[in-house]
Amino acid sequence: MSSNAAMEFASVQTNTIIATLSGAAVIMLAAVIRRKGTAWRNTPNILVLNLLFADLLQAGVNQTNYVWIINKAPIEGTLCTVSGAWLNFADVSSSLWVFVICIHTYLLVNHNIRFKHIVTVSMVFVWGISFILSVVGFAFEEKGYPFYDNVGAWCWISAHYPVARVALQYGLMIFVAISMFVFYGLILLRIRKNNIWDKKNKVSNSKLSSVARKLFWYPLAYLFLTFLVFLYRVCGYFRVELPYIIIVIGGANFSCLGLVDSLIYGISRGIVKLPGLPSMRTTIDSHSEATNDETGYIKSAVHINVEIEMPTLDGSQITLPQPSYVSELNSSSSKDLLAAV
DSSP: OOHHHHHHHHHHHHHHHHHHHHHHHHHHHHHHHHHHTOGGGSHHHHHHHHHHHHHHHHHHHGGGHHHHHHHTSOOOTHHHHHHHHHHHHHHHHHHHHHHHHHHHHHHHHHHOOOOTTHHHHHHHHHHHHHHHHHHGGGGGOBTTBOSEEEOSSSEEEOTTOHHHHIIIIIHHHHHHHHHHHHHHHHHHHHHHHTOOBOTTTOOBHHHHHHHHHHHHHHHHHHHHHHHHHHHHHHHHHTTOOOOHHHHHHHHHHHHTHHHHHHHHHHHHTTSSOOTTSOEEEEEEEEEEEEEOTTTOOEEEEEEEEEEEEEEOTTSOEEEEEOOOEEEEEEHHHHHHHHHTO
């Protein structure tokens, strides 16, 4: 067995184990969320849960590699075709969901716009486009050259179809990456300006910043974990050879998406508590006050109390009460902003 072949087999084993852990993390998180029964109450949660489902699909497709590990030979034939199409579907949907989260964050923070049907439209668009981009390649398949084939440590679009690789995945990844840099740059500029009150709805910029901080980590994690795979494949397209270890590390990083996204969700919502980190408890009391005839919004007075529990050196906890916060929000904005606190 050549050094590259040995490294490839080791990469398959590593990726499969990490993907299994990622899938288990997503399933356990889903069980906790279901028990709490609050996951479907706001748009950010629903968008993130769709992203986590895409991560679960990515983790699931790697389970086919157990056949490779057991037989000590690459998977091929129908199983490889199914695995390749499944992988492309999961990769594309994951890219699109981080893009949707990015757009939602931008509209919420920069323009205080809550698109009422973003969940329904996004689900139809993301899952529909992902399916189309994963099956359309079969229409261009040439005899003797399967469209989905073994490409190293997994099955994906064959190197015989370089244009399809760009059109059906890499082009989308480039678009998503550039878009996220632009939109999150605009979001950071908006927050930096520190415009305390929105003139129409009097929404505190600190609450908008809170939502942005929680949603910001998913696209950031996606960019970091997919960068090496993306770099290796793009360089291969332009016939620039990189050390094989790049794709080995990149594949391991890519397999971590479900695990990392689950940790981000769990930590940001207090489901997962890490030793040494403070935990925050927030209580919210709100009531409707009046209807604005011009806008049709129902304004609510919102009282937010925050307590932060800090661990001490002897292992005990001390509670630090924080200043309470009072604001007015229109009914449509409050659902997304306060649910993400």
